[in-house]
Amino acid sequence: MTAESVAERAGADSGPGSAPPAFLVRNAVVAYDRVPVLHGVDLTVPRGQVLAILGPNGSGKSTLMKAMLGIVPLVSGSVEVHGTPLRRFRDWGRIGYVPQRLTAGGGVPATVREVVASGQIARRRRLRWSAPSDRAAVDEALDALDLAGMARSSVHELSGGQQQRVLIARALAARPDTFVMDEPMAGVDSENQRALAAAITALRERGSTILLVLHESGPLEPLLERGVALSGGRVVHDGPVPRPSGACARPGHDHVHPHADAEAAAAPSALPEFEVPRRD
Numbered sequence: 001m002t003a004e005s006v007a008e009r010a011g012a013d014s015g016p017g018s019a020p021p022a023f024l025v026r027n028a029v030v031a032y033d034r035v036p037v038l039h040g041v042d043l044t045v046p047r048g049q050v051l052a053i054l055g056p057n058g059s060g061k062s063t064l065m066k067a068m069l070g071i072v073p074l075v076s077g078s079v080e081v082h083g084t085p086l087r088r089f090r091d092w093g094r095i096g097y098v099p100q101r102l103t104a105g106g107g108v109p110a111t112v113r114e115v116v117a118s119g120q121i122a123r124r125r126r127l128r129w130s131a132p133s134d135r136a137a138v139d140e141a142l143d144a145l146d147l148a149g150m151a152r153s154s155v156h157e158l159s160g161g162q163q164q165r166v167l168i169a170r171a172l173a174a175r176p177d178t179f180v181m182d183e184p185m186a187g188v189d190s191e192n193q194r195a196l197a198a199a200i201t202a203l204r205e206r207g208s209t210i211l212l213v214l215h216e217s218g219p220l221e222p223l224l225e226r227g228v229a230l231s232g233g234r235v236v237h238d239g240p241v242p243r244p245s246g247a248c249a250r251p252g253h254d255h256v257h258p259h260a261d262a263e264a265a266a267a268p269s270a271l272p273e274f275e276v277p278r279r280d
């Protein structure tokens with residue numbers, strides 16, 4: 001069976017007239033310098049689901065996310081976004097991508113409002129001045145992340161956690177329905193974590209699809225409907241969100257240390273770091 005017919009069948013399984021999944025990944029293989037780092041990953045993300053891709057350092061989380069967005073090419077396999085093969089997908093205004101760190105702007109001074117407004121560029125069909133509705137969307141995004149009071153501040157003066165809020169507001173400003181967030185809680189203090197969790201809760205309540213790359217579920221755990229754990233470039237768990245255990249379970253734990261990837265590779269079916277809850 002071809003990848004296209006697998007995709008069609010998956011669409012048919014979800015019922016006549018129902019929307020295609022936000023992402024449909026089939027047998028994805030990705031290599032860097034001819035060394036495979038994703039070994040045939042399958043993943044279907046239904047619309048409206050809040051899903052975390054979990055796993056230790058180097059397990060392939062970011063690579064999978066980049067392959068789903070076409071940032072890195074597939075050696076083989078296929079990706080569809082909202083029912084369209086990735087190579088033909090053009091509706092990028094539907095996708096709100098939140099990178100791990102603020103890189104846009106470099107040393108150029110930019111205010112919080114300017115960075116948030118820059119999120120609308122993919123949505124605009126042609127070059128034009130921003131309309132009142134665009135400005136309203138920027139205001140809404142600033143409010144949602146509690147940033148209105150800092151709108152005129154330079155982003156470079158902000159803490160890492162505040163910058164992370166700016167990145168989410170920038171994605172929100174284009175009013176997408178699908179979010180892909182790379183480690184939104186990494187290096188973020190607890191106050192900013194609460195603001196981020198509140199914003200993600202609001203997105204979930206309005207039916208957004210949210211895909212998060214996380215080292216561990218942490219403070220977002222109550223929001224997550226599904227956890228997909230990778231180890232050594234393979235899916236080793238797909239179901240209820242595994243609970244962090246050991247040091248990773250402690251409040252305030254910030255995942256910066258490398259994990260025992262050699263052990264994970266030696267036992268690919270094991271779930272490093274996590275206790276998997278029973279399915280009752």
Ligand SMILES: Nc1ncnc2c1ncn2[C@@H]1O[C@H](COP(=O)(O)OP(=O)(O)OP(=O)(O)O)[C@@H](O)[C@H]1O
Nearest residue numbers: 032033037055056057058059060061062063064215
């Ligand atoms: N640009 C690259 N060139 C070569 N190898 C890479 C590149 N990016 C990632 N890798 C390697 O691919 C493997 C998977 O990396 P990836 O960043 O996807 O893992 P990850 O689970 O997201 O890790 P982390 O949590 O540390 O970000 C690792 O062995 C990594 O060293």
